[in-house]
Amino acid sequence: MKHLSALGKYFWKYRVRLGAGILFVALSNYFNVLSPQLMRFIINYVDASLSLTGRQGTGETKGYAILVKKIIAAITGYNSITRVVLIASIIILLLALLRGFFMFLMRQTIIVMSRHIEYDQKNEVYTKYQQLDSRFFKAHTTGDLMNRIAEDVSRVRIFTGPAIMYVVNLLTTIVLSVFFMLQSSVELTIYVLAPLPVLAVIIYFVNSNIHKKSEKIQAALSDLTTNAQESYSGIRVIKSFVQEKAMYHFFARNSEKYRQNAIALARVEAVYFPSIQLLIGISTLFTIMIGGLYYISHEHGVTLGTIVEFIVYVNMLTFPVSAIGLTASMIQRAAASQKRLNEFLDIEPEIKNKPGARSVELEGNVQFGDVSFTYPDTGIKALQRFDLKIRKGEKIAITGRTGSGKTTVAQLLLRLFDADSGAVLVDEHNIKDIDLYSLREQISYVPQDVFLFSDTVENNIRFGKPEASRDAVIAAAAIAGVAGEINGFEKGYDTLIGERGVTLSGGQKQRISIARALIKQSAIVIFDDCLSAVDAKTEQEIMGRLNEFLSGRTSIIITHRVFSLLGFDRIIVLDEGKIAEQGTHEELMKIPEGFYARLYNRQQMGIEEEDAEN
Incomplete structure (x- = not known):
């Protein structure tokens, strides 16, 4: 439960909805517990009035709620038994309608609140993803990250909505019911509630078991999601190496692990819920047996x-009490999920703004001073x-x-990593003193591992500058040497690109x-081996167009080839x-x-051989 304390800030934010929801639950249950009292009055009234059992007297109001006493006082003024029963029945119906109305309001407050919290949590998790650095994403699988923002947040929402609603409903129903039962007959109440301590012991042992199994299920689900995600992303590799069967068996093993853990939890719950029903049945039996004996012997x-x-x-207590197991399961699963979320949200990014970091307009002077860097994961x-x-x-x-x-070199300049020693300066400013957003916004970077979004061609180009016009997009595509091919697409720049540009x-x-990258018009441009997938002739044509664009800009071209057309300084x-x-070059x-x-x-020999073939 301590992990769920992190949700306190959300409950405080939506305290009005939460408070109103609790009030509506209490009112709903209050009107619900009045109905049995009216039933007691009607049966005793008819019994006494018709002398069905030879007993006399109908004026006893012991154990009745104040509202019920007023109702009884109002309807007993009628001389007709039929009219009294009819009016009392209508009032019971009205009480049921009132209970239903407040249940509606209860869901409109507590359940809606849980949706707001879910929205806030997903935004918080997504924002954290964007703050974390490259080292974190190298150490965690995509499937696990997706599971946190989807499955874990969803389980927490079940706690902030249905679980809280059930807990409040359980507490108010038990408190109100037991209170009025004690008001009516202390002795009978003790016998009826005798099985409850047994129920408490069962809940205690089952809850710890549920918690352990829930954590195993979440871990197995992360593995399963990761396996599926990697299979979808690498489907072409799987097919080209004819490894469908091997990947299926790998997925099946993970799926079997998840299935076994889920079934183990289901078995625990399968024993738990019938046990509760048995205890409720025993309470009903005690009510009829002991209550009947008291009635026959005129006791209490x-x-x-x-x-x-x-x-x-x-x-009336059957559902709330039986829901203890369901609610406990919800809470335990939510606690396991919130623990995972807390561990994730507590991670501090290694690459972040220093206190006092400021925005600087970059001109393009770059200096690496005695820089050393070792990749922490590999030791390279x-x-x-x-x-x-x-x-x-x-x-x-x-x-x-x-x-x-x-x-x-490119990753250190972009501050995707920080140097172990030495300093990276831009315009004589240590990049650690520059606001991260400002630094990266003013550097155009084309990574070695190209990533395109599942969107239109235009929006993928405009991603570097969302406010850019269509003309700017076309101009950038022309310099990059891809405008002709885009125009050849059926929908041109509105063509949808598949996931990762498939x-x-x-x-x-x-x-x-x-x-x-070009559409940003940045002062510093970095190309990291970004033309490895084009032939040498096309590469030379693109470099010829880039020469004019790069004029006056600080340009760093990382490559395995030699671009003589650019005339490197x-x-x-x-x-x-x-x-x-x-x-x-010379x-x-x-x-x-x-x-x-x-x-x-x-390279020159390779170009000559290629020209000879053409």
């Missing part, structure tokens, strides 16, 4: 009406005492072998991603996180055994 003022009243009370040393100064408007190429640290070729996805060759070679070509010279010569 028990009448036929008292026995009927107690039977109605016992049956990506950069070691890396020094690089880039002046405003310079075009810099960064190349090197796979794993030499090229992408790390309906497009690799080259089309990369060029749309480039257009998305400097080319940086990385090896094991250090600068191995540095200079212009300077590096003078090092015949150097990495750059060998790369350029191999």
Whole structure:
């Protein structure tokens, strides 16, 4: 239950709805418990008036509520037994209607409140997702993250709505019923309620069992969701390697684990609910047997009406008491889910704004000063005492072998990670002192791993600048060399792209991603091997268009190829996180055994062979 205390802020926010809902539950149950008292009066009144059992007297009002006493005083003025019974029956019907009306209001307040809390919680979780850094997402699966915002929040909503409603209903029904039962006959009440301590013991042991099994179910469901999500995303790989059967068996194992845990919980609940019904049945039996004995022996003022009243009370308690198990299950599952949510919401992102971080208008001067960085998850040393100064408007190429640290340079500049030592400066400002939103907003970045949203082509390009016009979108697409292909689509820029761009070729996805970055018109532009999926000829055409766009902008092109058309101011060759070679194209070509010279010569041979084939 301590995990659910985190919901206090929501209950306080919607305290008016919560308070009104509790009041409506109490009123609904108050009008409900009045009906058995009127039934007792009618039976005793008819019994005495017709002398059915030879008993006399109808004026006893012991144990009646004030409202019932006033009703009795009003209707006993009639001499006709039929009229008294008719009026009393109509009043019982009106009480039922009042109870139904307040039940309606109860759901309109408590259940609606739970929907508001669900909305707030999902927004809070989603906002937290956006605040967390890359390291967190590398350590957690997509399926688990989806399960938290969907399944866990849904289980908590069941607590904030139905569970609270059932708890309040249970408490008010038991308190009101027991109070009026004691007012009517203390002795009979004690016998009728005798099974309840047994019920309390059962609830105590079952609840702990339910809690443990609920946590196992949630964990198994996360694994199952992750498995399904990965299968959907990688369906083309699965099919190309003919691994459908293997993936099915993997999913089936996870599904079987979830099934076994769910069945184990269902078995516990299957024993629990019939046990409650048995105890309620015993209470009813005690009412009839002991109440009948008291009535026959004229003890404790028990009448036929008292026995009927107690039977109605016992049956009235059946649902609330039987709902103890259901409510306990709801609360335990919600506690398990809220625990997971609390653990997630308590995570502090490693990459966040420092106190006093400010927005700065970037001009484009970049400096890496003695920067070292090691990836915490793998222990790979990506950069070691890396020094690089880039002046405003310079075009810099960064190349090197796979794993030499090229992408790390871009990620540190965007502050997706923080350097272990050294400093990254932009316009002589340490990027840790710059507001994160301001920093990233002013840098155009095309990642190596292209991601497109399941939306139109236009909206994917405009994602870099939501307020951009259609003309700006077309202009960016033209520079990226993809405008012609978009115009060839049946719906042009309104064409819907499948999830992750599945309906497009690799080259089309990369060029749309480039257009998305270009539309921002940023002072600093970073391309991270973003043309690996296009042929060399198309690549050269795109670079020719980019040359004019990049003029005056600080440009960092991370690549495995050499772009001679761009006329780089400097080319940086990385090896094991250090600068191995540095200079212009001409300077590096003078090092015949150097990495750059060998790369350029191999590439030129490849282009010549391709031209010969064409």
